[in-house]
Amino acid sequence: MANTTEKKETTGGLTGMVKQAGSTLHSAADSATTAVGSGMESLGHTVRDNLPREGMVGGAATAVADTLESGGRYLKDHTPADMMNDVTEVVRRNPMTCLMIGIGFGFLMARMLKR
Numbered sequence: 001m002a003n004t005t006e007k008k009e010t011t012g013g014l015t016g017m018v019k020q021a022g023s024t025l026h027s028a029a030d031s032a033t034t035a036v037g038s039g040m041e042s043l044g045h046t047v048r049d050n051l052p053r054e055g056m057v058g059g060a061a062t063a064v065a066d067t068l069e070s071g072g073r074y075l076k077d078h079t080p081a082d083m084m085n086d087v088t089e090v091v092r093r094n095p096m097t098c099l100m101i102g103i104g105f106g107f108l109m110a111r112m113l114k115r
Contacts, residue, residue, distance in 0.1 A: 029080045037075025044068030 044065045051061035078086075091098045 026080070033075045033078075033080060033083075037072045037077075039072070040068050040075065041072030044070075044072060 044067070047061055047068065048065035051065075052058045053062065
């Protein structure tokens, strides 16, 4: 009887440790995406403030700044779970495109690792 009780206590302790580790990892991932998002948004503001606004360079700088700011806001406002749901939805809507991208990425990685 004591052996069964010890096993249950050990299993319960391990389960608690795994849950705690998962929670810590989730918090760290959330903090990291928020920090990266803030950095991207700040970089977008810097690009917008320091590069010309007119002409072809100005148009490109504005597009880059808009993209950085938008991406930064997305990272700050969404959790990693939200991002996974978004990726899943994109793959469901565009399976062949995602498959081709995956094959191309695999090909490029194989070429890089071969060298």
